[in-house]
């Protein structure tokens with residue numbers, strides 16, 4: 001089967017168990033692709049495989065330092081998960097996978113001259129981009145410090161434990177790691193229990209102090225709860241960065257529309273070529289309508305979390321069902337997620353990014 005647009009075929013160099021239900025996957029990057037696969041902290045890869053004609057694409061965050069670390073992701077098995085189950089059960093070193101170059105804007109633009117205190121809060125597999133951010137910041141910004149709070153059920157569930165310990169050994173004065181375990185008693189009562197609002201409040205009063213920039217990644221409830229708590233405590237919105245791996249689809253809702261006809265004329269500019277697609281305001285998303293005629297349209301999650309399907313709306317208007325991927329500055333610049341977009345004017349023009 002031919003590669004999908006934008007994907008490269010990479011060889012899996014290593015598949016290493018991390019816990020009983022997660023593995024680290026390291027890819028070989030041939031010299032010709034080194035530049036394309038250079039990454040920033042907190043970015044992710046989209047992996048693709050076609051099963052019985054179905055195009056499965058899943059996004060996995062890089063978990064190594066962007067300052068020279070290998071191209072590595074960590075995959076946790078999800079019950080009944082089509083892609084994660086296959087990775088854990090069947091993928092072997094030497095196999096090849098289709099991979100999109102690194103993407104995403106979750107991490108900081110690191111700068112050796114900067115001296116900041118970073119507050120990182122992760123739970124479960126949400127450690128992956130957060131570890132990459134911690135490792136890169138510590139490698140590149142000698143004046144910066146990192147406090148990482150990492151929630152899991154038990155110590156056996158802690159992913160990337162060895163990598164966290166190595167980082168702590170390399171930067172004992174600038175990295176603090178606090179493991180919060182919900183189903184295992186620890187010496188400190190503060191660290192035994194769920195990473196809920198009440199516990200985070202207490203951590204904010206004791207160890208997560210004087211933080212300049214926040215990065216949160218984990219299950220929906222934990223991340224949105226922590227984000228709200230920080231905003232309630234007066235932390236500026238621009239300093240709180242969140243990454244979600246999954247969000248349940250919202251219930252259908254009525255949209256405000258200025259559309260006068262049954263379908264809208266949506267023109268998309270994609271890879272230098274423009275195409276007009278008729279899209280019903282209450283029908284499938286703009287992305288699905290575009291994919292019916294342009295298989296080169298970029299996407300992965302189709303759930304509003306990964307940001308792969310971004311486009312700029314340059315004329316007309318669309319309404320998004322949900323947005324968990326775009327930051328306020330992108331929204332202000334007219335960027336939308338096409339997998340969540342429905343036209344609300346007769347004519348719309350979108351330029352894929």
Ligand SMILES: Cc1cc2nc3c(=O)[nH]c(=O)nc-3n(C[C@H](O)[C@H](O)[C@H](O)COP(=O)(O)OP(=O)(O)OC[C@H]3O[C@@H](n4cnc5c(N)ncnc54)[C@H](O)[C@@H]3O)c2cc1C
Pocket residue numbers: 044058059060061062073074075076077078079080081082083084085125128129243244245246301305306
């Ligand atoms: C930006 C980004 C970064 C990500 N990074 C990582 C990473 O580093 N490591 C990692 O293991 N995963 C990561 N994910 C999640 C990953 O892309 C897949 O969603 C996950 O592996 C499940 O895929 P699956 O095919 O196994 O499950 P599916 O077959 O897609 O789903 C099975 C069931 O679980 C639900 N579901 C899907 N994903 C999740 C989820 N994450 N949490 C809870 N329920 C879910 C589905 O609605 C479905 O009911 C990331 C996702 C995003 C958007």
Ligand code: FES
Pocket residue numbers: 298299300301302303304305306307308309310325337338339340
């Ligand atoms: S495809 Fe993931 S946000 Fe649209």
